[in-house]
Amino acid sequence: KRIVNLNSQKKGTGEHAQAILSNSDYNGIFKKDVLCAFENGMLIIEYDLPSKSVFYTIKEYKQISSSNEVIARNYPDSHLKTAYERALYAISLRSIYEVFVKDKSSKIKATTFNGYITEKNDATGLPERRCVMSVQVERDKFMKINLAEVDPAACFKGLKGVSASKLV
Numbered sequence: 001k002r003i004v005n006l007n008s009q010k011k012g013t014g015e016h017a018q019a020i021l022s023n024s025d026y027n028g029i030f031k032k033d034v035l036c037a038f039e040n041g042m043l044i045i046e047y048d049l050p051s052k053s054v055f056y057t058i059k060e061y062k063q064i065s066s067s068n069e070v071i072a073r074n075y076p077d078s079h080l081k082t083a084y085e086r087a088l089y090a091i092s093l094r095s096i097y098e099v100f101v102k103d104k105s106s107k108i109k110a111t112t113f114n115g116y117i118t119e120k121n122d123a124t125g126l127p128e129r130r131c132v133m134s135v136q137v138e139r140d141k142f143m144k145i146n147l148a149e150v151d152p153a154a155c156f157k158g159l160k161g162v163s164a165s166k167l168v
Contacts, residue, residue, distance in 0.1 A: 013107050014038035017099045021045065024098055030054045036099075041109035043099060049091060049115045049132070052084050052168055085167045088115060089152035092133060092161070097147060100139050112136040117167070135161030 018036040026032070030050035037044045059075045075083075092113050099108060115133040120126065137159045145155060156163070 012038070013103070014043065017043055017045070017103075017108070020098055020102050021047070021095055024095070034095075038108070041107070043108045043111045045095060045099070045111060045113045047091070047095060047113065047115050048129075049088050049117050051117065051119060052080070055080060055084055055087070081168045086152055088133065088167050089156045089163075091115070092135060093147060093150075093152055093155060096135075096137060096142060100143060106139070108139060110136060110138045111142075113161075115163075130164075132167050133161060133163035135159050 014036045017038065018034055021034040021036065022032055024032065033048035035046040057074050057080060058072045060073050062071050062073060063069070064071065092115055096111050096113055099111060113133075113135050114131050116129050117132050118127050118129045121128040133156070135156055142159070147155070
């Protein structure tokens with residue numbers, strides 16, 4: 001609600017950031033749903049992160065020559081869990097980076113990234129939207145990071161980001 005209220009009051013930087021993140025290329029793997037608001041130098045991002053179901057589970061296909069049958073071999077669950085969590089941390093860092101880099105006038109002094117996941121609640125059987133990660137960082141501190149060389153989870157936590165103990 002706060003994002004919607006801020007957006008209705010102030011147009012410009014928040015809408016620009018929202019357009020940047022909505023058009024960020026992830027090869028069509030997941031549908032992006034992003035809201036941004038800007039107030040007093042702070043950009044607030046509410047980002048609906050992809051569910052685990054959009055990730056590829058098949059490691060390889062194997063053809064059995066005697067029966068001409070093709071069998072799919074899946075990645076182990078532990079590999080999928082690790083890859084999924086790494087991807088969510090990377091999406092958060094990439095999103096922050098993109099808005100800082102494309103803000104040529106340096107209006108955005110800091111960013112708060114809140115990442116949400118919508119999944120079925122096993123207790124109710126209904127979809128539930130939960131914030132699973134949040135980080136706030138100043139432009140100067142973030143732009144000193146060499147993102148090409150970091151572990152996304154370690155970087156996120158190094159920025160004093162908080163996340164659910166299990167993102168899966």
